[in-house]
Amino acid sequence: MNMIDIDLEACDGCKICYKACFVDVFRWDEAAKRPQVAYPEDCVQCNLCELNCPTGAINVIVDWNKPFPSVLEHGPRYPE
Amino acid sequence: MKALGDLGIVHDTEVLIVGGGIAGLTAAIATKEKSPATQVLVVEKNFSGWAGQANKGAGVFMFLGPDDPVERFLDYHTHNIGCFLEDQELLALFAAESQATIENLDSWCHTFCRNADGSLAVDTFKPGLPWRLAAAEHDTQMKAQRYAKRLGVDFLEKTMVVDVLKEGAASGNAPPAAGTSRAAGAIGFSLLDGSCHLFRAKAVILATGGQSYRIMSMWNGARGDGIAAAYRTGAQVRNAEFGAFMQLVNKRSKEPLLGAEDALYNAKGECLSSWRREFEPDVDSMAGAVWYREMLAGNGPIVTHNDENWLLQHTTKRTEKGGHGDDTPELWNRPKAEAFWERLLSKTAAADGRGPVSEVFPGFLGEFSPVRVDHQMATTVAGLYAIGNTATSGCAMAGAVPASPGRIRGKALTSSAWMGIRAGAAVLDYVGEVPPGQPDADLAAALKKQIFAPLRRHEQSRGPGLEPIDLVRQVQAAIAPVGYSIYKKKGRMEEALGLVLEAQGRIPELSADDPHHLAAANEARAMILCAEMFYRASLAREESRGWHLREDFPERNDAMWLKWILLQDQDGEMHVSTEEVPVHHYPFQP
Ligand SMILES: Cc1cc2nc3c(=O)[nH]c(=O)nc-3n(C[C@H](O)[C@H](O)[C@H](O)COP(=O)(O)OP(=O)(O)OC[C@H]3O[C@@H](n4cnc5c(N)ncnc54)[C@H](O)[C@@H]3O)c2cc1C
Ligand code: SF4
Ligand code: SF4
Numbered sequence: 001m002n003m004i005d006i007d008l009e010a011c012d013g014c015k016i017c018y019k020a021c022f023v024d025v026f027r028w029d030e031a032a033k034r035p036q037v038a039y040p041e042d043c044v045q046c047n048l049c050e051l052n053c054p055t056g057a058i059n060v061i062v063d064w065n066k067p068f069p070s071v072l073e074h075g076p077r078y079p080e
Numbered sequence: 081m082k083a084l085g086d087l088g089i090v091h092d093t094e095v096l097i098v099g100g101g102i103a104g105l106t107a108a109i110a111t112k113e114k115s116p117a118t119q120v121l122v123v124e125k126n127f128s129g130w131a132g133q134a135n136k137g138a139g140v141f142m143f144l145g146p147d148d149p150v151e152r153f154l155d156y157h158t159h160n161i162g163c164f165l166e167d168q169e170l171l172a173l174f175a176a177e178s179q180a181t182i183e184n185l186d187s188w189c190h191t192f193c194r195n196a197d198g199s200l201a202v203d204t205f206k207p208g209l210p211w212r213l214a215a216a217e218h219d220t221q222m223k224a225q226r227y228a229k230r231l232g233v234d235f236l237e238k239t240m241v242v243d244v245l246k247e248g249a250a251s252g253n254a255p256p257a258a259g260t261s262r263a264a265g266a267i268g269f270s271l272l273d274g275s276c277h278l279f280r281a282k283a284v285i286l287a288t289g290g291q292s293y294r295i296m297s298m299w300n301g302a303r304g305d306g307i308a309a310a311y312r313t314g315a316q317v318r319n320a321e322f323g324a325f326m327q328l329v330n331k332r333s334k335e336p337l338l339g340a341e342d343a344l345y346n347a348k349g350e351c352l353s354s355w356r357r358e359f360e361p362d363v364d365s366m367a368g369a370v371w372y373r374e375m376l377a378g379n380g381p382i383v384t385h386n387d388e389n390w391l392l393q394h395t396t397k398r399t400e401k402g403g404h405g406d407d408t409p410e411l412w413n414r415p416k417a418e419a420f421w422e423r424l425l426s427k428t429a430a431a432d433g434r435g436p437v438s439e440v441f442p443g444f445l446g447e448f449s450p451v452r453v454d455h456q457m458a459t460t461v462a463g464l465y466a467i468g469n470t471a472t473s474g475c476a477m478a479g480a481v482p483a484s485p486g487r488i489r490g491k492a493l494t495s496s497a498w499m500g501i502r503a504g505a506a507v508l509d510y511v512g513e514v515p516p517g518q519p520d521a522d523l524a525a526a527l528k529k530q531i532f533a534p535l536r537r538h539e540q541s542r543g544p545g546l547e548p549i550d551l552v553r554q555v556q557a558a559i560a561p562v563g564y565s566i567y568k569k570k571g572r573m574e575e576a577l578g579l580v581l582e583a584q585g586r587i588p589e590l591s592a593d594d595p596h597h598l599a600a601a602n603e604a605r606a607m608i609l610c611a612e613m614f615y616r617a618s619l620a621r622e623e624s625r626g627w628h629l630r631e632d633f634p635e636r637n638d639a640m641w642l643k644w645i646l647l648q649d650q651d652g653e654m655h656v657s658t659e660e661v662p663v664h665h666y667p668f669q670p
């Protein structure tokens with residue numbers, strides 16, 4: 001799973017990261033005026049939250065071993 | 081008889097656009113520019129301007145300039161890309177209007193790279209190919225969204241539309257039969273609080289992108305919702321057998337390595353790229369077949385030699401300062417797009433390394449886009465339109481290739497914008513003639529029950545139910561393997577279809593604990609339906625043509641198969657039929 005590391009001290013509550021995500025990873029905490037990383041398991045490292053954060057508070061740490069479907073898996077069953 | 085208002089929050093509009101990517105936005109702008117008084121509402125699952133594919137590294141637009149004859153383009157396209165399954169009239173129309181589409185878009189967004197004299201900065205993909213490329217900055221979508229807002233387009237964000245609502249009597253859970261009533265709205269829910277939203281409209285435009293099965297990173301948002309909604313409401317689907325786009329990707333990061341197919345080698349050091357011709361437009365499915373055969377023969381791993389990858393070298397040069405010829409300092413100056421790529425590449429380099437040789441495999445992108453539309457972007461259901469990646473194959477302008485991109489890099493964006501602009505004009509004619517939509521409330525109630533079922537199941541059951549992601553993985557395992565979806569054969573496809581139908585049988589077990597997972601559950605349903613369409617159409621086409629490669633029918637068969645394969649729901653069954661391509665009325669014949 002990717003890790004979306006947010007420095008909440010540096011964050012100024014602009015909401016950009018929350019809006020930038022195209023796969024619904026964030027929720028917005030209205031009371032704290034800060035982003036919540038609600039569904040990190042869905043992050044696919046587009047990096048748009050990180051790139052567009054005006055305070056540089058976000059770091060998306062990529063897990064390159066996330067589950068990925070095999071493209072050959074059934075192959076050995078078809079020696080033909 | 082229920083009232084719509086009893087079911088949730090009701091929104092009234094004239095033109096309802098589902099999906100606020102580049103296609104949905106251009107449709108909204110085109111409608112509103114021409115007719116400011118017409119109400120236009122864009123419903124977007126995430127945030128319009130940010131979501132969608134056009135800002136995930138995209139930005140290259142193909143077009144035909146004044147010196148590019150449409151005939152030459154059609155000639156090349158029919159012979160080398162679409163293999164005579166094109167609707168040549170529509171393709172000619174698109175080609176003729178492609179430059180105007182770009183100029184139109186640029187007049188709204190001002191994001192295209194231009195030369196000092198104000199002309200478009202233009203390049204070729206490969207010398208000799210009969211089209212050109214222009215490039216826009218990475219924030220084109222964002223600027224289009226702002227412009228649409230200024231024009232008075234309304235937006236509802238973080239709301240997922242699941243089904244189209246129709247007028248007319250419905251019985252039980254079954255929507256009225258195709259053609260019996262018109263589309264009059266849609267139903268969905270808020271991703272934030274799970275509230276049910278209903279839309280009453282005169283016309284509905286589906287612009288939810290394609291189906292990419294949540295496999296590849298940047299294509300992850302394409303989850304086929306609009307395709308499934310169109311099919312479930314009775315719309316016809318066309319060219320579903322071609323929705324299997326793939327690119328060779330780096331083994332570890334799974335990010336595409338463009339042009340890798342031109343320099344493939346097996347573990348014995350044998351070059352595998354002999355089928356690639358000099359004027360090959362872009363990647364083809366043969367790259368997947370070659371990879372598969374070599375792997376099965378025990379000749380893996382398969383690698384690509386980056387210094388022999390012409391496209392990689394050329395693309396790098398195009399964006400490097402001082403890199404493109406002597407007198408062009410920078411052809412395309414796109415700081416935002418470059419920042420995007422630099423960030424991504426610096427991270428992937430940590431995974432893949434940056435050596436001269438890269439191990440690759442075929443990554444499945446799908447880009448399934450089969451909703452059938454006519455030249456006005458109208459589906460076979462009255463009042464229902466589809467554009468962009470929802471309908472690029474279905475409109476048939478690309479022929480026998482996954483579309484978009486349809487083996488022309490840069491065609492996806494131009495065609496999405498073009499389809500949007502065209503739909504905007506057509507929909508205005510339509511809404512001028514029809515009264516406000518009156519969606520059938522009983523049908524809406526039945527659909528609501530189905531949409532929210534996974535939430536109810538979670539509340540009612542004590543043990544954990546079936547998580548949507550588990551079903552998604554089951555579909556991925558049935559679609560991603562090359563031997564199933566790229567290099568096809570009857571027995572293997574039947575096996576894959578069996579896996580898909582097994583997944584379908586598990587839909588009643590789906591469970592969701594919140595609106596985010598409810599979205600995933602409804603997306604999983606769409607994925608299952610799309611995969612079924614793909615295999616039913618693929619099994620029907622007993623020949624090889626264009627992207628569609630059959631191990632058991634390796635030859636193209638023009639005598640039998642100058643036909644489109646059509647799919648349509650008939651009483652819950654996926655009905656397969658064919659239609660002759662009117663190729664003798666077109667300028668080019670095989
Ligand atoms: C990495 C990458 C690079 C690319 N490069 C190029 C390029 O250089 N040139 C080119 O021509 N093409 C390129 N493409 C393809 C091009 O970007 C797409 O074809 C085009 O952007 C598709 O636009 P669209 O509006 O049809 O769909 P999308 O961009 O997918 O937009 C669909 C929108 O609908 C929303 N949505 C989905 N489901 C629902 C729902 N149920 N309810 C409400 N809203 C929903 C989504 O959130 C999204 O905002 C690239 C694609 C990728 C991923
Ligand atoms: S990197 Fe992209 S996908 Fe991941 S959280 Fe940020 S915006 Fe979302
Ligand atoms: S983009 Fe950065 S500053 Fe803005 S809310 Fe997110 S973390 Fe905070």
